[in-house]
Amino acid sequence: MFRRNLTALLFLGTFLFVFSTANAQDSGKATSSQITLAAMPKGAEMLLQEKIPTEFNQVFDDLLKEGEVKLSGGGREVLAWIGNYKNQTESAKLTRQIQTNFLNANWQYESASSKDGVEFFNLYRESPQKRAVIGFFVQADEVVICALMEVFQANSSKQIPVKNQPISTKTDASAKVVMVDKDTQSVNVMGNEMPPMPQFPALQPKAGKVRGYVKDWSGKPLAGAEIGVRSSYFASSYSGGQDKTDANGYYEITLPKGSAEIYNAGYQIAWGNDVAAISLHPADGKLDSFVTANGAVENFVFLSYGVTSNENLQKNPHLPSTFYGGAINLSWYSAEDDDGNAPPFAVKEGTALEVTLTPEGKMLDGSAGQIIVIRKTLGISGAFRIHNIPLGRYRIKVTANGKPLKIKDNKGSGQSFGMKPVETIGTGSILFIPDQAKASMVTPQFGAWNWIDLRIETL
Template identity: 40%
Template sequence: MNSKLCFIAALLLVGCSKDPSDIGGDQTANWGEQPALPTVTGEATFTLKAADDYVSVMGNTTPRMPNFPALKPKKGVVRGYVADLSGKPLQGAYIGVRSTATGGLYSGASGETDANGYYEITIPWGAAEFYAAGYTIDYGAGRAIMSLASTDGKTGSFPSADGLVKNFVLLSYGVYNKEVYGQKPRDQSNYAGGSFYITYNVGDPSEYYTPPNYLPEGTEIQITLTPDEPGLYGENKTFVINKTVSLQNYNILIMNVPVGRYTLSAKVKDGKPLQLEAVGRYAGTSPHYGLKPARAVGSAKLLFTPDTRTELAMVLPNYSNWGTLQIKADRME
């Protein structure tokens, strides 16, 4: 073969070769080496003053993201990968996008990830956004749907014609959106971890009659969460929350607890146990989730309750799908 033909053949081979970042699916992607999982062990203690009514036990951080295979945008297509925090691809994750044109009518499209965690969806024409991103896990004696977090913390509008690459991660704790956190740090839906309220009645010494199970103003109570087993990614940390009760507020919102099984204990400073009772919207909604038993003295088992959105297509991205259980704490009579 002469030199001219060899040159043409070389060009053809280059033109036909695939850019690795332009390939998706379970045959070609290379996930590569992954960073070690974050270590979440030991014990953390929080002391809340009378005016404090919430705490994020894992703070305002988000775990580092795994390494994803490279992808380039394809016009008219949204695609990417879904993995757990260790970098394991997740098959069967649901991703939904919708677009709107003039007039405000929406057109939607969706897809599920393959064995390599890859999805690819042709986007309806218009201004597009993600309306769903969820994954189902084994949890307790049943199954629970969790929201997926976008690796860049964004799921806002983008032009459908340009296409987009968007990767998602299954988190057990962490802040979904730092901008929302800056504006609403008390918004439990912006945390991937579970949450619950401790509510109580506070006795006013100026009143003629105060029921015996009310907590006197200024009483110090202690709430302890002890893992029964390692969590979703091996988390094994105990959380102790000390709180001075006050007429200023009647509850504590405890948020961003790594997903897992816990023993919840509650007592006053002198060591006397508090009576615990699951109340409100999520009480008794499941024989497996929530506070077990639903009424207890001193301690009970706690398993976070999935919200009422039971279909993957209804789970918003970057938005917690855990319901906030309300637990009433009373002094022993």
């Protein structure tokens, strides 16, 4: 089934792997597989995503082309045990232990083929959701390698090569799976995806005025949205105006002579048992100052997720203000894997962290929403931030190496925002925290949500 040149490619990649690991900080300790969450035998090194040898990636690409069903690839990882494996008994013992660990993590193991020290295999799991992984072992004198790639039917995933974006995502009717590498400390779960923009009536600029429409993502006009504009004629002197949209979502503001800018564009919504003010997105994706004598047209959209602007993304990819979706900050006491003095609640380096967000009821956009699963192997950093989560209420579940963690809302209050209960084991209900309640206080093109600040601990 597999092409003959795969073996040669893999052994070339193995040589490059050993050379790379010996000469650069291209790998890190791993106690478990990031993709399968199965525990790994002691001594595992995980090669950083960007350092996976080209030969390995070529083999993965070739494997996707084999068989009758067209497949797409998701997250990839390469784990290695470096040592003296000239004795095949030792390497066979190690691979058997890895196979046993897959089985203990509720995976079905199926051997596909074996030739010249390379063994290809498949992994399947039915619950908590159907998943499939293809992989291979490479056994050489100095190293044993286990390489894995999640697979699924074509056209259900996309690669997003943007800073602080997921390594890969899988989207289907059941869940969106986001893989995050060890050294990435914040992630935008929606990547480059933006909601579709509605159509607006054609308007021509009016001298001395700024005007336009405000709609939601579906094209529904929004009444009561607030737009504020200020203009300056002298360097230190400002004047301006403010308006609320009518039943058609229309606003029009008359301005004095000068150069003007829109400083406020917000809309108030019911949120939990309280209210939240949402920042509005310019329909054309940009906000420019203008000369009031010429007038201007600026339409706005209310979005439940998305990037506010490419400029904000490049400057502040780690801040919630860069995204229209909600945000979570996870923190923990971090310790090295071999730290015998670490407190019992510490979360150790190499831990396979999994965060599952399951919608509770309808999302803000009226949809049923989608389960989002974030998987990350932890480094030594004690924090990880999740951004741009489509707005709505979710049930959050956090596990480490498949085991539930203690979760505490560091800023728990009497309001309906944040996590309930404030302290829980394994799972709780979350509602994102608005930055403002008044629409008149919100700037345009600016994420209006604060982090839900959660502390996690090992039980």
